[in-house]
Amino acid sequence: MRIVTLPKDNLVPFLESTKAFGELHAPLRRGEESCALGKVDNAADIQVGCLRTILPPKKYFMPQEQTMFSFSPEGYEPVAEEAGKRYVLFGLHPCDIHGLKILDLVFSGKYTDPYYFERRKHVAIIGLDCIPDEYCFCDSMGTSFAEDGFDLFLNDIGDRYLVMVGTSLGDDMVNASARLFGEVDETAKEEFKRRSNTRREHFAVEVETWGLPEIFDMEYESPLWREAGERCLSCGACSMVCPTCYCYDVLDLLELNAEKGVRKRRWDSCLFKDYALVAGGHNFRKERSSRVKNRFFHKQRGFVAEYGRPACTGCGRCIVDCPAQINIVELITKLRSYSHV
Amino acid sequence: MSDRQDRQNPYQPHLARIVRILPQIPDHRLFQLRFEDDEVARNFKHRPGQFVELSVLGTGEAPISISSSPTRPGTLELCVRKVGRVTEALFRLGVDAVIGIRGPYGNGYPVEEMEGHNLLLVAGGLGMAPLRSLLWYAMDNRSKFKDIILMYGARVPGDMLFKYELLGLLDQPDIKCLLTVDRDDTGRWPAHIGVVPKLFDKVELDPKTTIAAVCGPPVMYKFVLQKLLERNFSKDHILMSLERKMKCGVGKCGHCAIGYKYTCLDGPIFTYWDVINLPEVV
Numbered sequence: 001m002r003i004v005t006l007p008k009d010n011l012v013p014f015l016e017s018t019k020a021f022g023e024l025h026a027p028l029r030r031g032e033e034s035c036a037l038g039k040v041d042n043a044a045d046i047q048v049g050c051l052r053t054i055l056p057p058k059k060y061f062m063p064q065e066q067t068m069f070s071f072s073p074e075g076y077e078p079v080a081e082e083a084g085k086r087y088v089l090f091g092l093h094p095c096d097i098h099g100l101k102i103l104d105l106v107f108s109g110k111y112t113d114p115y116y117f118e119r120r121k122h123v124a125i126i127g128l129d130c131i132p133d134e135y136c137f138c139d140s141m142g143t144s145f146a147e148d149g150f151d152l153f154l155n156d157i158g159d160r161y162l163v164m165v166g167t168s169l170g171d172d173m174v175n176a177s178a179r180l181f182g183e184v185d186e187t188a189k190e191e192f193k194r195r196s197n198t199r200r201e202h203f204a205v206e207v208e209t210w211g212l213p214e215i216f217d218m219e220y221e222s223p224l225w226r227e228a229g230e231r232c233l234s235c236g237a238c239s240m241v242c243p244t245c246y247c248y249d250v251l252d253l254l255e256l257n258a259e260k261g262v263r264k265r266r267w268d269s270c271l272f273k274d275y276a277l278v279a280g281g282h283n284f285r286k287e288r289s290s291r292v293k294n295r296f297f298h299k300q301r302g303f304v305a306e307y308g309r310p311a312c313t314g315c316g317r318c319i320v321d322c323p324a325q326i327n328i329v330e331l332i333t334k335l336r337s338y339s340h341v
Numbered sequence: 342m343s344d345r346q347d348r349q350n351p352y353q354p355h356l357a358r359i360v361r362i363l364p365q366i367p368d369h370r371l372f373q374l375r376f377e378d379d380e381v382a383r384n385f386k387h388r389p390g391q392f393v394e395l396s397v398l399g400t401g402e403a404p405i406s407i408s409s410s411p412t413r414p415g416t417l418e419l420c421v422r423k424v425g426r427v428t429e430a431l432f433r434l435g436v437d438a439v440i441g442i443r444g445p446y447g448n449g450y451p452v453e454e455m456e457g458h459n460l461l462l463v464a465g466g467l468g469m470a471p472l473r474s475l476l477w478y479a480m481d482n483r484s485k486f487k488d489i490i491l492m493y494g495a496r497v498p499g500d501m502l503f504k505y506e507l508l509g510l511l512d513q514p515d516i517k518c519l520l521t522v523d524r525d526d527t528g529r530w531p532a533h534i535g536v537v538p539k540l541f542d543k544v545e546l547d548p549k550t551t552i553a554a555v556c557g558p559p560v561m562y563k564f565v566l567q568k569l570l571e572r573n574f575s576k577d578h579i580l581m582s583l584e585r586k587m588k589c590g591v592g593k594c595g596h597c598a599i600g601y602k603y604t605c606l607d608g609p610i611f612t613y614w615d616v617i618n619l620p621e622v623v
């Protein structure tokens with residue numbers, strides 16, 4: 001992999017220069033303490049220290065609401081949506097890069113989702129390393145380090161970044177502003193190694209994943225699920241903020257003349273009451289506890305069976321945002337130790 | 342709309358024309374469809390047990406099993422029960438109306454593995470819709486299968502789907518067709534009276550060489566499974582068809598997930614072994 005360095009003072013000019021490759025989006029201040037990914041007018045406004053954006057980057061690849069096609073009595077027509085518009089997304093941490101790689105698994109396979117991959121093709125990703133806080137457990141989920149899935153990745157090494165060039169597009173971005181970059185020298189290497197050797201120490205929480213799918217099977221009837229269900233408000237916030245929750249609902253909207261219309265899809269949540277409700281009134285997951293359980297079971301058990309890895313990046317968003325304080329780390333820890341309590 | 346984009350987008354329905362509507366029982370109709378585009382029609386190949394996503398302009402989509410056998414191409418037959426938005430809109434349409442179809446989806450019955458075995462088809466109510474495809478597939482490939490037994494039950498004679506077609510099988514030598522009704526209000530019912538599980542008293546079954554395909558309402562599953570297990574059927578030789586809410590049919594929207602499986606991709610046909618290993622399946 002090509003590796004270069006970027007002095008921190010050159011970050012803003014470099015990010016400005018990436019606008020030649022697409023509309024620049026990055027974490028911007030939203031309210032007192034939060035950051036959200038949004039369009040950058042002035043690269044100096046970017047919140048480089050932002051740890052967790054409110055919504056994960058999935059919103060760029062599967063928007064909250066999206067038109068799939070239009071229809072009329074003549075047939076179904078694809079809609080040319082912002083055709084070819086390019087974006088540069090800066091500031092994605094390793095867990096969110098892994099979140100996208102997990103979505104890639106879901107949207108590829110036997111049937112390819114054209115909307116998702118069309119957008120995926122048009123977004124350049126510049127990753128950035130981070131220092132975990134008390135909610136991060138990416139290390140446990142194997143997502144604290146990204147070896148691919150980015151065009152460029154910036155590692156903080158004090159007064160410079162060590163920049164990994166992941167793709168030919170990333171290489172073009174570096175070359176377009178070559179004067180801002182420097183070579184890798186011994187001090188840069190040393191500083192990178194020093195920081196990576198001590199990075200683990202920053203993790204306050206940890207979950208053991210070994211045997212976790214089996215434990216989910218064993219503890220399927222655990223009263224812990226009922227307790228969580230009694231607290232859950234079915235608000236769906238946990239799914240909306242999750243970088244790997246991809247469920248969607250489909251709806252047809254008719255124009256007033258009732259002849260033409262569009263089919264749309266929008267984010268759905270398996271926590272919503274009517275998620276598994278079918279014609280005739282039968283609901284396969286009527287109980288709130290069965291819905292809370294289903295979400296975690298699917299991420300930590302079902303997905304492992306299907307794709308060989310959990311569908312959780314350990315980003316901590318669902319823990320931070322749950323109004324009922326339902327905490328996956330706590331739940332896993334209790335499930336693991338349940339018989340001993 | 343260009344054909345290429347058409348083929349690349351798995352969500353985009355193909356236009357199909359209703360060529361015939363055969364009333365069945367109250368609120369159930371058999372729709373015969375033909376794709377508008379000849380190439381789409383030629384490329385549409387399904388297995389018994391698979392389903393399609395059916396769109397009625399402006400009302401949405403619904404997953405519906407294919408009732409016709411791939412051995413009888415030309416038209417696609419769907420047997421639909423009127424229950425909600427999409428199905429009600431479909432029932433308002435007449436012959437020549439155009440709807441949207443995409444698919445076929447799901448795994449379907451493992452017909453190659455079923456070859457060389459006796460087949461036991463057990464249906465209740467609308468469960469006959471997917472089993473009819475398997476029935477005619479097996480009848481049209483008769484030499485590939487040993488004995489074929491069909492058990493199908495309805496509440497009353499007037500509630501039996503495909504009634505005349507199935508009555509026609511009663512005296513055929515190459516199938517044992519056992520039709521039953523819970524009660525006969527006509528006095529002219531020529532076949533059995535009683536619930537489906539009672540038909541098991543009428544047949545000899547060799548569990549080693551028989552594969553059972555069961556499709557019906559949950560209560561029927563319960564008692565039929567009991568009969569099959571009593572007769573020592575291996576859990577791998579019992580095939581069930583599961584129903585779940587579906588939005589995409591292609592493993593993306595999440596709605597049909599049961600534990601570790603997607604009903605739309607890994608199912609809707611599951612062995613009984615799969616089923617007992619899936620959480621909250623019934």
Ligand SMILES: Cc1cc2nc3c(=O)[nH]c(=O)nc-3n(C[C@H](O)[C@H](O)[C@H](O)COP(=O)(O)OP(=O)(O)OC[C@H]3O[C@@H](n4cnc5c(N)ncnc54)[C@H](O)[C@@H]3O)c2cc1C
Binds near residue numbers: 277467
């Ligand atoms: C694999 C499979 C095969 C099926 N085969 C047949 C068949 O051959 N004939 C038949 O009449 N019915 C069949 N059904 C059931 C049929 O899909 C529902 O009756 C139908 O979706 C109801 O749609 P609606 O819009 O009329 O009802 P609404 O209640 O208005 O439903 C709204 C939406 O919810 C979803 N939905 C509701 N109920 C179901 C359900 N039971 N299963 C899946 N999605 C649902 C659909 O996306 C539907 O468009 C099958 C279901 C599945 C999963």
Ligand code: SF4
Binds near residue numbers: 237271322
């Ligand atoms: S955020 Fe919390 S309360 Fe809301 S649906 Fe998720 S688990 Fe339930």
Ligand code: SF4
Binds near residue numbers: 312313314318
């Ligand atoms: S389940 Fe929670 S911690 Fe895991 S990826 Fe989703 S939001 Fe992040």
Ligand code: FES
Binds near residue numbers: 595
């Ligand atoms: S119906 Fe969408 S995932 Fe199965």
